[in-house]
Amino acid sequence: MKRSIVLCVVISLLIVGCGGGSRGNSREGTIVAPATPEVTVGSQEPSVEAMDESSAADTVVVLVPQTVETLDPYLMTTVNPEDSVAVHIWDTLIWINDDLTLEPRLAESWRQINDTTWEFKLREDATFHDGEPFDAAAVKFSIERAAQLEGGVETFASDVDLRQVQIVDDYTVHLVVGEPNASVPYRLASVEMLPPAHYGSGAEDVTPVGSGPYQFLRQESDGSVVLEANPDYWQGPPVLPILVFRPVEDPALRVKHLIEGEAHLISGLSPDHIGMLETDDTRVEIVESTRRLFVGMRADTDGALADKRVRQALNYAVDVDILIDELAGGYGQRYGSWVNPPHDLDTLAPWPYDIEKAIELLAEAGYPDGFPIALDIPTGRYYQDQAIAYAVAKQLAEVGIEVQVQPYEWSVYVRDRLIPKETAPLFLLGLSSRGNGLEDVANLAVDFPFNPTRWHNVEFERLVAEAYATFNESQRQALLEQAQAIAYEEAPWIWLWRPYDFYGLASWLDWKPRPDGLISLYKPVVSE
Numbered sequence: 001m002k003r004s005i006v007l008c009v010v011i012s013l014l015i016v017g018c019g020g021g022s023r024g025n026s027r028e029g030t031i032v033a034p035a036t037p038e039v040t041v042g043s044q045e046p047s048v049e050a051m052d053e054s055s056a057a058d059t060v061v062v063l064v065p066q067t068v069e070t071l072d073p074y075l076m077t078t079v080n081p082e083d084s085v086a087v088h089i090w091d092t093l094i095w096i097n098d099d100l101t102l103e104p105r106l107a108e109s110w111r112q113i114n115d116t117t118w119e120f121k122l123r124e125d126a127t128f129h130d131g132e133p134f135d136a137a138a139v140k141f142s143i144e145r146a147a148q149l150e151g152g153v154e155t156f157a158s159d160v161d162l163r164q165v166q167i168v169d170d171y172t173v174h175l176v177v178g179e180p181n182a183s184v185p186y187r188l189a190s191v192e193m194l195p196p197a198h199y200g201s202g203a204e205d206v207t208p209v210g211s212g213p214y215q216f217l218r219q220e221s222d223g224s225v226v227l228e229a230n231p232d233y234w235q236g237p238p239v240l241p242i243l244v245f246r247p248v249e250d251p252a253l254r255v256k257h258l259i260e261g262e263a264h265l266i267s268g269l270s271p272d273h274i275g276m277l278e279t280d281d282t283r284v285e286i287v288e289s290t291r292r293l294f295v296g297m298r299a300d301t302d303g304a305l306a307d308k309r310v311r312q313a314l315n316y317a318v319d320v321d322i323l324i325d326e327l328a329g330g331y332g333q334r335y336g337s338w339v340n341p342p343h344d345l346d347t348l349a350p351w352p353y354d355i356e357k358a359i360e361l362l363a364e365a366g367y368p369d370g371f372p373i374a375l376d377i378p379t380g381r382y383y384q385d386q387a388i389a390y391a392v393a394k395q396l397a398e399v400g401i402e403v404q405v406q407p408y409e410w411s412v413y414v415r416d417r418l419i420p421k422e423t424a425p426l427f428l429l430g431l432s433s434r435g436n437g438l439e440d441v442a443n444l445a446v447d448f449p450f451n452p453t454r455w456h457n458v459e460f461e462r463l464v465a466e467a468y469a470t471f472n473e474s475q476r477q478a479l480l481e482q483a484q485a486i487a488y489e490e491a492p493w494i495w496l497w498r499p500y501d502f503y504g505l506a507s508w509l510d511w512k513p514r515p516d517g518l519i520s521l522y523k524p525v526v527s528e
Helices: 079-089 136-148 184-188 251-259 271-277 308-317 320-327 355-364 385-397 410-418 437-442 458-468 473-490
Strands: 008-010 012-014 059-064 094-096 102-104 107-114 117-122 162-169 172-177 214-219 225-229 242-247 282-288 292-297 332-334 371-379 401-409 426-431 493-506
Touching: 059 079, 059 251, 079 214, 079 225, 079 242, 094 184, 102 107, 117 136, 136 162, 136 172, 172 184, 184 437, 251 271, 251 493, 271 282, 271 493, 292 308, 308 355, 308 385, 308 473, 308 493, 320 332, 320 385, 320 493, 371 385, 371 410, 385 401, 385 426, 401 410, 410 426, 437 458, 437 473, 458 473
Parallel strands: 059 242, 371 401, 371 426
Antiparallel strands: 008 426, 094 102, 107 117, 117 172, 162 172, 214 225, 225 242, 282 493, 292 426, 292 493, 332 493
């Protein structure tokens, strides 16, 4: 994911490259799209499977904690709400589905021609909202615009060392990369396809136009983004006629609006809201997210954190179980590897709380009395983020480490701290994941955009580079597991936990949350 940053952190990080190394011994086969579902166009009622007709609303209001700051897909940095709005307006060539596996979207199939050339066969029945055809020219335009847009965060071209987009015919495209890269399909899944005439006009403020299931209507003065169903969508017209993504910062207000029927889906809730929303009219959906919450440690300085014994000591000094129980209501999954299953090295256990071991390691490293240090944190970004930071600081004080917590508003945190990699020696962050083990491992690569640890291990970098160039899945997984073992020992993060996401929704709404935090509400009208 672009932003995988998925990074992923959101940056939400999705905040989102490595290439080179030896060649793999096998190729992934051609992936073929499933048949388009049978659809009924027009005013026919949606199927009962999709919605309870007696209680369904023409307009579904989704309340989100933050405002959509941009309507250009290549400038978006958040999974929710920005990417969640984007998936309704724009299609991508490849789709990462609810199970976080790849499936065809505007590309009917793809395959490798050789180590550095990928072929994509395109759908011939998709059009953009303004009537422009979707074809190979649109693919070339979109990918090249993503690479050239000033201030853009879509890093596909640089991530895969893209050299050329070749139009073979109207519905066949070749992508040529500089080095073998097994992650090309996953990375491409973040690049929205745009109509060339509309976005190539040179206008500064371009109305959002895509080929997705919904068309942009307007953005209101309160920041709400209003979308209407695209009746000509190639997968079938959507069941829900109108979607509204409305920012409401206060979670109590989001809950109030849902209970009173003024909203139908709310995100960014906490465990405290579960009881009040389990009613006949509303319900709660809970999912363990793929986001990894951690405290990063700057390992590039001449100070204490350059010594891995100190970084290990900080892990031993933090009682993560207590933090989960007291600050997350018990909803948090500790992890030994930052890589999400099934690609994690499952023999890596979460670091145990051992204050005596922490003191011993600090003394060995020459810091028997501890040291002062600063911790950067974003405010209001993660549930209980400030409380987590101060609790970690309090625990580290037990081993003599005096932490000064430095809060930042999220946009400032991203712009001034994360992007230039100029954080304090400690920083709080959460990285999202779209289920690609290779990308998860690369979150700790030195050139990963949102890795301010600046930790650099030659063997780790070699293994990651070789994994990118290895197309045999089992061989690639073996390389990734070796890399995970190295990073676990080196401890560039204080490993915390994977949070749970909580959603409230109207009882009639047929929707299940995704572990990556993306809100997708498209369902086609189907014939009975």
